[in-house]
Amino acid sequence: MGKHNDNQEDSFDADADPSWDRYFADKEFRESERARREAERLCNEADDDLEEEVVYHDFEEVVESPEESKLGYFVGKALLTLFSWVCDGIAWTISKIGLGIAIALKWFWNNFLYPLGQSINDWFWGKHAKARLVTVKGYHYTLLATIFCSALVYWTVRLTDHTPAYYGSSLLADWNIFGDENNSDQLGSVDREMVLASLGDSSEESRVADSNHPFPSLWWMARDQATDFVNSAEGDRVKCLARVLYSEDSIREIKVLVAWATRNRVVGEENSDALTKSFGSGYCGVAYHKGQHSGLQTGNSRYAENMAGEYDEKFSNAWNQRAWELSIKVAIAVMRAEPEANPLYEDEWYFYSPQGMENGSAPTWTSGCRATHVVRSKEDPVNGPIRFASY
Secondary structure, eight states: OOOOOGGGGGGSOTTTOTHHHHHHHHHHHHHHHHHHHHHHHHHHHHHHHHHHHHHHOOSOOOOOOHHHHHHHHHHHHHHHHHHHHHHHHHHHHHHHHHHHHHHHHHHHIIIIIHHHHHHHHHHHHTTTOGGGHHHHHHHHHHHHHHHHHHHHHHHHHHHOOOSOOOOGGGGGTTOOSOSSTTOOOOOTTOOHHHHHHHHOOOSHHHHHHTTTOSSGGGTTSOHHHHHHHHTSHHHHHHHHHHHHHHHHOSOHHHHHHHHHHHHHHHHHHTTOHHHHHHHOSHHHHHHHOTTSOGGGSBTBTTHHHHTOOOSSOOOSSHHHHHHHHHHHHHHHHHHHSOGGGOSSOTTOOOEEOGGGSGGGOOOGGGTTOOOSEEEEOTTOTTTSOEEEEEO
């Protein structure tokens, strides 16, 4: 049997053998079948790809053209390079400025501060003078202690917030020394006769009855008692305090508060050299101390009037005379009262009254401080202008 050669398939003549017709028919069928299956496979793969895209992707992919991608790349690189140059420039500038400042500070320290500190140290501690070393150290520690104590006193006295401010006549509810012009009530253990002598009878009948009194401003006192009072040390102190009260304000309540604030100063300075330096010593020292009570300082527009108050003389103006007499009465009553009658705090030394200030302005030391007691005008005791404020 001869061997069949597939390569010779095309060389056969189909007309020579009828069986080849069937062979070719079957071959076409098989090829068409393979083509159909291949088409079906391709369709199935296309369906699978479509289903995969729908399930897993919810956006449309944008494919840039090669030209667009290249342009974006160069633009981004240019911006990044420019930004880096700007940052480098800023950093370089800051570094140079910082270096310059550092060099300047180093020079200032080496050539000025350090030599100055060394000189002060050599002088202060007596490096080359051992004989005075102990004295210098003692002075050094004393100076530090003084600074510390002064700071402590300042913050304690000036910035201590005791209570909210009170307004109007209610401040004196617990110290009702003057209920009216004829009231002779007094707190504490002060003798009744002393109270009568201090406050007296302020009626017009009594004023007219003894018009020839040797001390017209003390007309409510008996002549002998008034003479003894005027010639006593107490009389001198009362006159100084009365001048303070006359110069500060005409309102009776404010006179009482000023008198107590002045008494606080006098009592406080007895145990403190610092307060003596700030306020003066005794009632007269406090009254005429430079920097206190501007109305009693030479140069004040009311200086002559405020200093005119005397026991043996009267003001020509009746209103001024009444104010002077009231100042004397308040001064005597406060100076003789018990400490428990004090409506202020014992360390309440600072106050001001616009009536006694030039231009009615508040002093600079009140800035940043909160008043502990305030008295306003009678017309509006809550929001009216301040007549007195203590600190």
